[in-house]
Amino acid sequence: MSITPSTTLDSQLTTTWGPNNSYPDVPMVMSGYTSRLWSHDSQPQFWSKFQVWEWLQQVMDMHQIDASNIPFQNFDMDGHQLCSLSYQDFILAAGSVGPILFHSISELKWSGQYHVELDLKQELDFCPFPDASYPSGEIHDPSIHPLPSVASPISSSPDIKRYSSRPHQVKKHNPRGTHLWEFIRDILLNPERNPGLIKWEDRTEGIFRFLKSEAVAQLWGKKKNNSSMTYEKLSRAMRYYYKREILERVDGRRLVYKFGRNARGWKESEK
DNA sequence: ATGTACTTTCCTGATT
DNA sequence: AAATCAGGAAAGTACA
Numbered sequence: 001m002s003i004t005p006s007t008t009l010d011s012q013l014t015t016t017w018g019p020n021n022s023y024p025d026v027p028m029v030m031s032g033y034t035s036r037l038w039s040h041d042s043q044p045q046f047w048s049k050f051q052v053w054e055w056l057q058q059v060m061d062m063h064q065i066d067a068s069n070i071p072f073q074n075f076d077m078d079g080h081q082l083c084s085l086s087y088q089d090f091i092l093a094a095g096s097v098g099p100i101l102f103h104s105i106s107e108l109k110w111s112g113q114y115h116v117e118l119d120l121k122q123e124l125d126f127c128p129f130p131d132a133s134y135p136s137g138e139i140h141d142p143s144i145h146p147l148p149s150v151a152s153p154i155s156s157s158p159d160i161k162r163y164s165s166r167p168h169q170v171k172k173h174n175p176r177g178t179h180l181w182e183f184i185r186d187i188l189l190n191p192e193r194n195p196g197l198i199k200w201e202d203r204t205e206g207i208f209r210f211l212k213s214e215a216v217a218q219l220w221g222k223k224k225n226n227s228s229m230t231y232e233k234l235s236r237a238m239r240y241y242y243k244r245e246i247l248e249r250v251d252g253r254r255l256v257y258k259f260g261r262n263a264r265g266w267k268e269s270e271k
Numbered sequence: 272a273t274g275t276a277c278t279t280t281c282c283t284g285a286t287t
Numbered sequence: 288a289a290a291t292c293a294g295g296a297a298a299g300t301a302c303a
Contacts, residue, residue, distance in 0.1 A: 179277075213291090226279080232291085237278055239293065254287075254291055 044108045047079025050195070057193050059104050060097075072192040083109055180237050181246050183220055184208075185259070185266050206259035206266055213255055 047055070052075055074093035075082065082105060090098035178186070187194045188208055197216050201207040210216055213231035221229025238257060241247035245260040259266050 224278090229279085233279060233281090235292075236280080236294085240278075251292090252287090 044079045044105060045083050047082065049076065049078050052077060052079055052082050053192055054195075055104075055108075056101070059101060072190070178223070180220065180234070181241055181259075181263055182265075183223060184216070185263065187216070187219075188266065201256060203268065206263070207250060208257060208259075209253070210255040210257075 044055070053072060056072065056075055071093065085093070085102075085105075087099070087102050090102040092098070094101055184198065187198050188200060197212050197219070198208055198210050201209045210231070213235075217229045217231040217234045220234055221227055238247060241260070242249055245262045247263065248258040248260040250256045250258045264270070
């Protein structure tokens with residue numbers, strides 16, 4: 001799905017989407033992540049920190065790896081620094097995902113454009129946290145501490161170690177992928193990968209607001225491999241959460257929602 | 272092979 | 288007027 005023209009998480013998304021595309025006149029499924037161009041037409045050497053993160057997010061998305069499992073802090077650098085990292089550095093910074101990132105940046109350095117030809121199949125034995133809260137939704141939610149809240153940059157390897165040491169038979173991907181509310185929650189919890197899409201309105205109360213509704217919808221669609229997702233449809237799913245008390249209604253305020261008693265892992269204390 | 276949980280899609284109507 | 292909000296209804300998808 002070279003789904004959207006998208007490239008930068010938000011910037012383009014909003015503009016390329018019209019709420020009126022409800023009727024898929026567009027073949028919604030093309031094959032894989034194959035050819036996809038980056039609009040970071042500039043060379044990675046000149047990327048800003050923000051662009052570096054965008055790239056990280058994109059690569060994770062392409063490989064369907066939950067980006068919240070990547071220590072973004074380890075990539076708190078601009079393009080120039082990024083390009084000077086060695087293969088080993090990538091391993092240290094991103095564990096089993098390191099090779100993928102290394103491969104990606106290597107290509108970019110030479111082409112300026114991105115052709116994904118990494119074997120998508122390549123089973124990344126990654127997936128640190130089976131992305132919890134599934135089965136019956138009663139388990140705690142380990143999926144939430146991917147990023148040690150206050151990690152001092154790279155330094156010590158304890159954190160990093162975690163990412164690389166992937167014990168035996170890990171589960172492939174998440175059984176059902178992430179649920180919508182978890183997806184939203186994770187964006188909220190990772191400001192590094194949240195370029196102004198959603199913001200907390202009241203952190204302790206769990207109230208948040210969509211800033212770029214269509215962009216979030218597109219991102220969600222990308223995750224679900226559905227290029228025709230819209231905020232209209234996403235919001236319907238959100239409303240179903242009221243009954244289950246995963247979300248509580250916040251009336252009178254557009255684009256504002258509040259986590260309910262059945263939503264796990266969003267509280268600071270739970271982190 | 273069927274049921275269930277979770278959306279996704281569509282729609283009509285109300286609000287902001 | 289255009290976005291959002293509200294939910295009902297029905298279809299689709301993964302999984303157990």
